[in-house]
Amino acid sequence: MAGVRVERVVTSGVFALDGGSWEVDNNVWIVGDDHEAVVIDAAHDAEAIIAALGERRLTAIVCTHAHNDHINAAPALAEATGAPILLHLDDRVLWKQTHQNREPDSYLSDNQRIEVAGTELQVLHTPGHAPGAISLHLPALGAVFTGDTLFAGGPGATGRSFSHFPTIIRSIRDRLLTLPAATVVHTGHGDDTTIGDEAPHLEEWIARGH
Template sequence: MTARIDHLVTSGTFTLDGGEWDVDNNVWIVGDDTEAFVIDAAHDAAAIEAALGGRALRAIVSTHAHSDHIDAAPSLAEATGAPVLLHRADLPLWQQVHPDRLPDGYLADGQVLEVAGVPFKVLHTPGHTPGAVCLYVPVLNTVFTGDTLFRGGPGATGRSFSHFPTIVGSIREKLLTLPPATVVRTGHGDSTTVGAESPHLDEWIVRGH
């Protein structure tokens, strides 16, 4: 069976540094008719489980630990038995949201995960958060970037645990080196491609955050 990418948008709140914002999140489900990964369990565990359609959930892969990307992860894990995976550098953020439950496993740069015969390469891309990761899936001509790279520029770096020069370095070294036709599937909003974003790197640096 051929692997595919399913897309779900869930809505809720993002809280950090004493602020709260209403947000819509992209939830990506990648797999075949039998098994799948969920990338970022945002807001609504029941809706995500329904979108799985009975497929075995092999892992909940978190691109980073901002509340809007992980708030439904424990509930979805409990419902499905799937482990929650996160980069260890984001544990301080995770524990702000889920102080009584740790992730089930930790992601590392260069690690390869596999579901439905499709390999996912973990790229550690700090800047938006210390443990932000992107997931490169060459078989599907896709990179899942969470909040590291959007259509039109890098993710926000104006809050705690974030750093603009670091995110620009991550994008330059880990993402813009991918094939230009690679589809960038983001944590919020529309998708783009590596080639569409590459020419704007210098503009981002001048603009700063």
């Protein structure tokens, strides 16, 4: 039996906020073993995610935040699999912009543990890109899933509604850059990075207001 592992599915669609829309590619992360898994950010294409899951039991659909491009496939995936949708309460206002008739099944809290395949994901509340943005630390594999909080090259965007640059900097400094340097950062869009690669640039990000 294979142990717990991380898989990426890239889906494409539209991100819409504040009256604008942009074509985007999203990283959908599957964490689990041969028998069960969780999905992090059900973006755009429920069928593609279901195909990647195969015969595995989906135990949770975890949302790093509630921008539409990270949650638009969540209800369809939940309906197909019976898995609950989990979101931080502070992002409920954003969730309702996309899904007015479907609530998340449960609201996440800081430091909560989500069990899967004999290991745990730890919820880190990392607001700034969105008020309820979270990251998920997976110590067993030396990994963290940061959604749109931290990318290869710097913080996520804070120029739109419900975002705040000083807050995202605090989240990155206090909750993410304190993780071991070798920790692999699995992002919401684009390539992986590591905590060690990003940590030296914190002051640069602050200086340029990213």
